Amino acid sequence: MTQVPPSSFPAPSAPSVPPQFPPPTSEWTPSPHRRPRRAGFAVAVLTGALVVGGGAGVGGAALYDAASGGDRASAGSSTLPVVDNGNRPAASGSVESVASAVLPSVVALDVRAAGGAGSGSGVILDSDGLILTNDHVVTLGGEIQADQAEVTVSFNDGRKVRASVVGTDPLTDTALVKVDGVDDLTPVTIGKSSNLDVGEQVVAIGSPFGLDATVTSGIVSALDRPVEVARDAQGNATAYPAIQTDAAINPGNSGGPLVNMDGHLVGINASIRSTSSGQGAESGSIGLGFAIPIDEVLPIIDQLRAGETPTHARLGIQVSDVAGTAGSSDTTLSGARIAEIEGGSAAADAGLKPGDVITAIDDHTIEDTEALIATVRSYRPGDTVKVTYTRNGKESTTELELGSDG
Structure with missing residues (x-):
């Protein structure tokens, strides 16, 4: 049986072994003085077509100058012509527009405990500070109890706040954390994963390898893909009928949102398939990422919010x-x-x-x-x-x- 490692973990050391821990956070130590992020930056990295278009424009302008016989400075002192089309508004339904709408709802999570440290992602559910993530993010892959976790939430605007764990459900790999006293939060809009179709475009946002606010896009490559990532001592499996996507998902994306092109939450990125092997090897995206359908975990979320033990x-x-x-x-x-x-x-x-x-x-x-x-x-x-x-x-x-x- 093929094990599918959670996406915040390093790759398995053998073809069929349980997930391991995230890499030491020291490898991705953030600057002590984080500057506020610009929402457009992650999007600009993705839209390579803009660079190509700009280059084509430069060539056109240079040819026009030569043909018109306009005055030109010497080659040694001339300045390359630049075409400035302005920062145009994102087209409706584009990856850029989705990223702009959803990025304020996505957070990075740093988890520390006596047993180690790790990182992951989360998404804001309401204006009171409730955040959805994976159980394996706040329990470091099941190595600690949730109440032992010291969770720090980093928001898209640069704020960092300590959070408490509301509750977890290992069988669906679901967890809720909460921050208090934080204003101006932007909750995500929740959609229906049952409306997804194979081939539909989706966007994943999270903190792969600690790189906050990273946006990737792709399509739904399969639906209802059975994925089992772990079993507890009693033999109970953490398994779900996953949304499979070829959007790049890497360690640290766990707990972050998968959204449709309306910017609506349809899944929680949770695990990846990797070809890596060997103890300590880093797993990476090979175009096979798996998200927990939001329809399946909404009842679990409601039970956790109410302080109840989730049922299955x-x-x-x-x-x-x-x-x-x-x-x-x-x-x-x-x-x-x-x-x-x-x-x-x-x-x-x-x-x-x-x-x-x-x-x-x-x-x-x-x-x-x-x-x-x-x-x-x-x-x-x-x-x-x-x-x-x-x-x-x-x-x-x-x-x-x-x-x-x-």
Whole structure:
């Protein structure tokens, strides 16, 4: 099973190992006197077409001067002509306009504890100072408890403020932090991730490698991609049906927003696929980044805001991958085979049995255990789903009401 390292972590040391820590923050020590950022700077870096257009304009002006026979200074003292088209307003729906609207809502997070230090990103949810990020950002990849974290929030205008952790949910890699006494905050506009389509353009904003307010863009390259990044001591998986994007996402982007071209929050950048190997090697973007769909975490956010323990949907089964089990060499087989069923669980009440192979939940194809966990995690306790399964080679379906781990 391929592990997908959270995007604030360095690369794994082997093909299938849990995520590791972020790089030491000393490598990216900010200047003690940070100047206020200019919102247009990160955008200007991206819009290389402006440089090309400017160059073409220079050439045109030089040719016109030569053809018109205008007076020219000697080559040794002449000044290169410059075409100044002014700082034009960003076109509606452009990456530039999206960056301008969303950058004030994005923050950088520096986390320190006795066990180490790390950095990540976050996005402002409301004017009271509530900020959404990843659990693995505030817990340093699960190495510390959230209440041990000393979190510093850096805003887009240069302000730095200490924050407190409101709550975390490791199973969805979600966390909330809060700053108090900070005025003039710009909350992000929350959209619907269910409206995304493959090929749709998106923008990611965050602090990769500690480089605050970095803007990258790309497209949605896949939807409902099952991604599992970790398991706890009880075997519970951190997994989600991810938005896959080719927007450049690197260590430090974790917790930052993925937005559509209306500037609406549709996902939280959380993990990347990397080709790096070797202990201590840095993972980097290869065009495979994964974001947690905002639709899936909004109920978790509401529970954390209310001071509640988050709940998750569950079937009440233990499963294993079909491919390669029981000595099978049939590569056409796929699904999640039920190994054990808890008495009184949703699966037991629906008549499922050990040995059944789950192949679909509603219209979501289940290829393996990772897909099953991620798909069930996208539902809420009490939701009714149709389960497609095979038993002794015969396909059947059943409807059941998902249980709760609460």
